[in-house]
Amino acid sequence: xxxxxxxxxxxxxxxxxxxxxxxxxxxxxxxxxxxxxxxxxxxxxxxxxxxxxxxxxxxxxxxxxxxxxxxxxxxxxxxxxxxxxxxxxxxxxxxxxxxxxxxxxxxxxxxxxxxxxxxxxxxxxxxxxxxxxxxxxxxxxxxxxxxxxxxxxxxxxxxxxxxxxxxxxxxxxxxxxxxxxxxxxxxxxxxxxxxxxxxxxxxxxxxxxxxxxxxxxxxxxxxxxxxxxxxxxxxxxxxxxxxxxxxxxxxxxxxxxxxxxxxxxxxxxxxxxxxxxxxxxxxxxxxxxxxxxxxxxxxxxxxxxxxxxxxxxxxxxxxxxxxxxxxxxxxxxxxxxxxxxxxxxxxxxxxxxxxxxxxxxxxxxxxxxxxxxxxxxxxxxxxxxxxxxxxxxxxxxxxxxxxxxxxxxxxxxxxxxxxxxxxxxxxxxxxxxxxxxxxxxxxxxxxxxxxxxxxxxxxxxxxxxxxxxxxxxxxxxxxxxxxxxxxxxxxxxxxxxxxxxxxxxxxxxxxxxxxxxxxxxxxxxxxxxxxxxxxxxxxxxxx
Amino acid sequence: xxxxxxxxxxxxxxxxxxxxxxxxxxxxxxxxxxxxxxxxxxxxxxxxxxxxxxxxxxxxxxxxxxxxxxxxxxxxxxxxxxxxxxxxxxxxxxxxxxxxxxxxxxxxxxxxxxxxxxxxxxxxxxxxxxxxxxxxxxxxxxxxxxxxxxxxxxxxxxxxxxxxxxxxxxxxxxxxxxxxxxxxxxxxxxxxxxxxxxxxxxxxxxxxxxxxxxxxxxxxxxxxxxxxxxxxxxxxxxxxxxxxxxxxxxxxxxxxxxxxxxxxxxxxxxxxx
Numbered sequence: 001x002x003x004x005x006x007x008x009x010x011x012x013x014x015x016x017x018x019x020x021x022x023x024x025x026x027x028x029x030x031x032x033x034x035x036x037x038x039x040x041x042x043x044x045x046x047x048x049x050x051x052x053x054x055x056x057x058x059x060x061x062x063x064x065x066x067x068x069x070x071x072x073x074x075x076x077x078x079x080x081x082x083x084x085x086x087x088x089x090x091x092x093x094x095x096x097x098x099x100x101x102x103x104x105x106x107x108x109x110x111x112x113x114x115x116x117x118x119x120x121x122x123x124x125x126x127x128x129x130x131x132x133x134x135x136x137x138x139x140x141x142x143x144x145x146x147x148x149x150x151x152x153x154x155x156x157x158x159x160x161x162x163x164x165x166x167x168x169x170x171x172x173x174x175x176x177x178x179x180x181x182x183x184x185x186x187x188x189x190x191x192x193x194x195x196x197x198x199x200x201x202x203x204x205x206x207x208x209x210x211x212x213x214x215x216x217x218x219x220x221x222x223x224x225x226x227x228x229x230x231x232x233x234x235x236x237x238x239x240x241x242x243x244x245x246x247x248x249x250x251x252x253x254x255x256x257x258x259x260x261x262x263x264x265x266x267x268x269x270x271x272x273x274x275x276x277x278x279x280x281x282x283x284x285x286x287x288x289x290x291x292x293x294x295x296x297x298x299x300x301x302x303x304x305x306x307x308x309x310x311x312x313x314x315x316x317x318x319x320x321x322x323x324x325x326x327x328x329x330x331x332x333x334x335x336x337x338x339x340x341x342x343x344x345x346x347x348x349x350x351x352x353x354x355x356x357x358x359x360x361x362x363x364x365x366x367x368x369x370x371x372x373x374x375x376x377x378x379x380x381x382x383x384x385x386x387x388x389x390x391x392x393x394x395x396x397x398x399x400x401x402x403x404x405x406x407x408x409x410x411x412x413x414x415x416x417x418x419x420x421x422x423x424x425x426x427x428x429x430x431x432x433x434x435x436x437x438x439x440x441x442x443x444x445x446x447x448x449x450x451x452x453x454x455x456x457x458x459x460x461x462x463x464x465x466x467x468x469x470x471x472x473x474x475x476x477x478x479x480x481x482x483x484x485x486x487x488x489x490x491x492x493x494x495x496x497x498x499x500x501x502x503x504x505x506x507x508x509x510x511x512x513x514x515x516x517x518x519x520x521x522x523x524x525x526x527x528x529x530x531x532x533x534x535x536x537x538x539x540x541x542x543x
Numbered sequence: 544x545x546x547x548x549x550x551x552x553x554x555x556x557x558x559x560x561x562x563x564x565x566x567x568x569x570x571x572x573x574x575x576x577x578x579x580x581x582x583x584x585x586x587x588x589x590x591x592x593x594x595x596x597x598x599x600x601x602x603x604x605x606x607x608x609x610x611x612x613x614x615x616x617x618x619x620x621x622x623x624x625x626x627x628x629x630x631x632x633x634x635x636x637x638x639x640x641x642x643x644x645x646x647x648x649x650x651x652x653x654x655x656x657x658x659x660x661x662x663x664x665x666x667x668x669x670x671x672x673x674x675x676x677x678x679x680x681x682x683x684x685x686x687x688x689x690x691x692x693x694x695x696x697x698x699x700x701x702x703x704x705x706x707x708x709x710x711x712x713x714x715x716x717x718x719x720x721x722x723x724x725x726x727x728x729x730x731x732x733x734x735x736x737x738x739x740x741x742x743x744x745x746x747x748x749x750x751x752x753x754x755x756x757x758x759x760x761x762x763x764x765x766x767x768x769x770x771x772x773x774x775x776x777x778x779x780x781x782x783x784x785x786x787x788x789x790x791x792x793x794x795x796x797x798x799x800x801x802x803x804x805x806x807x808x809x810x811x812x813x814x815x816x
Binding site for chain 1: 557562563564565566567568569592593594595596597629640641642643646679680681750751798799814
C-alpha cells in the first residue's frame with residue numbers, strides 16, 4: 001500500500017492512521033517532543049529512510065524506528081553517537097566532537113562501527129539480528145537493521161514478574177545459543193550478552209541484538225579504548241584490557257542471563273567473586289530445578305575462564321543432557337560463609353596470570369617536606385586572645401588565627417553579627433519614632449489630648465478593654481497607694497513594696513497573658529489597672 | 544496473608560538491570576606526596592607511601608596512615624601499617640578488589656596488635672589508615688580511622704570515606720552540625736583504629752568504581768582537615784599540578800596553626816597525551 005501523506009504515518013509504530021495526536025495502535029502521542037540530541041521526527045536519511053521515535057539508547061549510540069520509503073516497511077536504524085565524545089547542536093543534524101582528542105577517538109570508533117556492520121552482514125541466522133544497509137551521513141554512520149516487533153527479555157521478565165521455569169528458559173535461550181554458536185564459528189565474540197540485548201519477537205522467537213561490543217577474537221588491541229560492560233553479566237576478564245577473550249566469555253554472560261531468568265536474582269559483579277565468592281548456588285535458590293541444569297549453569301559461571309565450558313556445543317550438551325546414572329550426592333561447591341582470611345590468596349590459574357595482573361609496584365621517593373620542622377614563635381591573637389604559632393620567615397600578613405580566623409593585622413573592631421545589629425537598629429528606630437510622636441504637634445492636638453490626657457493622669461477610665469471592670473476602690477485622679485514598687489515610680493510616692501506583692505505581671509500591658517489568671521481578666525482585689533498596665537495586688541493583710 | 548507474602552516475594556524480582564559501566568583505559572596517574580611534622584610535635588607519626596608500577600603508569604597504590612601512642616609507638620604503628628598493606632597488595636594478583644584491601648588491613652591490624660601485646664610500653668598504640676588503589680580504569684579504597692579520601696570530579700568535591708570518629712557518629716545522629724564538629728573539643732576521639740583491637744571493621748568502596756579523566760584524589764591525615772576548609776582545599780587542588788597542590792596544602796595548614804602532623808597525597812588522572 002502506497003502512502004500518500006507522510007504525516008499519516010505514526011512515528012511510534014509506523015502504522016498508518018489519520019488520527020490527530022494519539023495513535024490507536026501503539027498509544028504514541030504525536031505532540032511529545034523528542035529529547036535533545038536525537039534526530040527530529042520525519043528526518044529523511046539517505047533519501048529513503050524516514051526517522052521515527054527512539055527505540056533505545058546504548059553506550060555507543062541511539063537506535064531509531066524508521067520507515068523504508070522504497071520498500072515500504074519498518075526498519076531499525078542505529079546511529080553511532082558516543083555521548084561522551086560527541087554531541088549534536090540544537091536544530092542541526094550534523095554531530096560535532098567535543099575536542100580534537102575526542103574526534104580522533106570518535107573516528108576510530110566509527111571504523112569499529114563499520115566493522116560491526118560487516119561482521120553482522122556475514123550472518124544469516126534466524127536468531128541473530130539481520131543487517132540490511134550501512135551508510136555514512138551527518139559526520140557519522142548509520143546501520144540499518146530489521147525491525148522486530150516485540151519486547152526485550154528484560155521487559156518481558158519485568159512484565160511477567162515471575163521466575164521462569166527450566167523449560168521456558170531453555171526455550172528462549174537454546175535458539176540464542178545456536179545463533180551465538182554461528183557467531184563463534186566465524187571467529188567473533190559478542191561480549192555484551194544480557195537480557196536487554198535479547199529480543200523476543202512475538203514473545204517466542206528470540207533474536208540476539210547489539211553487537212556493538214563485538215570484536216574479532218583474534219584482533220589485537222592496539223589502541224586501548226574505553227571498555228563498556230554491564231556489571232553482573234560480564235566475567236572478570238572483561239574488566240581488564242590485556243586479557244585474552246575466549247568463547248567462554250560469552251558463555252559466562254549467557255549463563256548469567258539464565259541464572260537471572262530462573263531465580264530473579266542478578267549475579268554478583270565479577271570483581272566481587274574472586275575471593276570468597278558470595279554468589280549463591282542455583283540449587284540453593286531454586287531447589288526445583290533439575291540438578292544437571294543447575295550444575296551446568298554454575299560451571300559456566302566459574303570465575304576462571306578455563307574452568308568453564310570452552311565451546312557453545314559443550315555448554316548446550318551439558319544443559320540438555322538428561323543424567324542417565326543417579327546424580328552424585330549433593331555437595332556445595334562454594335564456601336558457605338565468609339571467613340576472614342589471614343593468609344594471602346593462593347595464586348590463580350595461568351589464564352589471569354598471563355593477563356599480566358601481577359603488580360610490580362615500587363615505592364615512590366619524592367616526598368615534599370614542609371618547612372614546619374623549623375623554628376616557630378608564639379603570638380596572641382589581638383581579637384580573641386588565643387595562643388597561635390607563627391613560623392620563622394612569615395609575617396603577620398600571611399597568617400590567620402586558628403580560632404577566629406582573622407589576621408592579626410586586621411583592625412580590632414567588634415564584629416557584630418548582622419542580625420543582632422539589625423535588631424538593635426530597629427528598636428532604636430521604633431523608640432525614636434515613638435518619642436517624636438509623643439512630643440510632636442500631635443500631642444498638642446485637642447482631640448488627642450482629651451484621649452491621652454486621662455491615660456497619663458492615671459484615670460484608666462477610658463481603657464478600651466471590654467472585660468474591664470474598674471474596681472470601685474480606685475479613684476480616677478488619685479495615684480494608687482497600694483502599688484508601690486510594682487510599677488515605674490509615681491512621682492512623689494515613696495517606693496515601698498508591700499510585703500506580699502506579686503510581681504509576676506509587673507509592667508505588663510492589659511492585653512498580656514496573666515500569669516496568675518488565665519484567660520486574662522482583671523479580678524477585683526487581685527489585678528489592678530494602673531496607667532494602662534496591670535499590677536498584681538497582693539491579697540495579704542495589707543488590704 | 545498468603546497473598547501478601549506472595550506479593551512481597553514478587554516485588555523483589557526483576558528490577559531493571561544496571562546501566563552499563565564505562566571503564567577508561569587511556570590515562571596516566573600523576574602523583575605527589577607531602578608530609579610535615581607540624582609546628583608543635585616532636586616527631587612525625589604520620590606515614591605515607593605511594594607505590595607505582597614501573598611498567599604500567601595506570602596502576603598505583605596510595606596509603607596514608609596517622610599513628611598514635613606514646614614513646615614513638617605512633618611512628619612504629621603507622622610505618623608498620625603502611626608497609627604491611629603495601630606488601631600485601633604487591634604480592635596480590637588481583638587489583639582493585641575491595642577484598643584484597645580488607646585482608647591487607649586485617650593483616651596490618653594483627654601485626655600491630657601483636658606488637659603492642661609484646662611491648663608493654665606500646666600498649667594502646669594504633670594507627671588510622673586509608674589506602675586507594677587504582678588499576679585498569681578502576682579504583683577502590685580501604686579505610687579505618689579519621690584519615691580522609693576526597694575526590695574532585697566535575698568541579699564537585701566529595702569525601703569518599705566516612706570518619707570513624709565520635710563526632711562523625713554524632714553528626715550522623717543529627718546531634719551536631721558539621722561546623723560544630725570542626726571545633727568540638729572531642730573531635731580527636733576515634734571509634735576504630737588499626738592495632739587497638741584484635742577485630743576491626745574495614746570500610747571499603749562497595750565495588751570498584753570507574754575513574755574518569757580529570758579526577759583528582761586527595762588522601763590526607765587529620766592535620767590537614769582541621770586547619771584547611773573544604774573550599775580552600777578545592778581551590779588549591781584544581782588547576783594545579785600535584786606537586787604545587789601538595790605544597791600549597793601543607794603550607795596553608797601550617798599557616799593556620801599546624802599543630803598536628805600533616806600528610807597529603809594528591810593523585811590526578813590525566814589524559815595520556
